[in-house]
Amino acid sequence: MKIADWGRLNGEVVVFGGPYSNRQAVEALRARTCDAAHHICTGDVVAYCADPCGTLDVVRTLGARVIAGNCERQLASGAADCGCGFEDGTACDLLSANWFGYASAAIDAQARAWMADLPDWAVFTHAARRYVVVHGAATDVARFIWGSTVDAEFKNEINIIEEEVGPVDVVISGHSGIxxxxxxxxxxxxxAGVIGMPPHDGRAQTEYVRLSEQGAVSFHRLDYDAPAAAAQMRAAGLPEGYAQALTSGWWPSEDVLPAALRRTHSLARG
Ligand SMILES: [Fe+2]
Known part of the structure; x- marks a missing residue:
């Protein structure tokens, strides 16, 4: 396993997950946060949407520090799917066969080499706190950890992380999309959520996190040209369910979600 040490970061830090080949979203993030001292990406630069190469270019020119997501690991190795381990026949399984093949065909050897070189985890210090960045979890790059996951599972993941990298104050993860x-x-x-797909709450804006110079954490919604990103997906023949999700704010694939995060519960919560 490759663990990067990014040292001490000063100033404001923007943390974002899952650009997901959504160039319009990452361009909006760049415009909105270009004053930040640092950008950190929790992986899955390339996934569901229509512009893998354009998205990679923006993330790289932004100077973002990136760890590998399961998508980078799978694409770099020439695998046949995204590595989430979806059960056969589920919505995610059927949709991933389409977008993963599109993404894999779109990227070149140089992009694959860049992905292969990314660290699995990274550590850094900021405002007197020590952070570790992982994609899904310590036990599995593609593990879904939700806000509703029980504390014992979080503690187990933190124990494994600290055995590897020593004491940390904060864990940053991605992958789950919310x-x-x-x-x-x-x-x-x-x-930090993801910028490439809205967080399944009926709003098209995606989300990211800022760490202020003093270490305060704040969540932000990202307005971007979602209709253009969706139109580009349709023109490329990508799954309609994800194209629609960009503007409706609802995922097509609830079978990956715990019951409390499904649409019926979200609507009941108002
Ligand atoms: Fe992921």
């Missing part, structure tokens, strides 16, 4: 923050004993766990 941002949250949670206090687990003395540790803080932040999932």
């Amino acid at each position: 941002g949250f923050e949670k206090q687990v004993g003395s540790h803080h766990w932040i999932n």
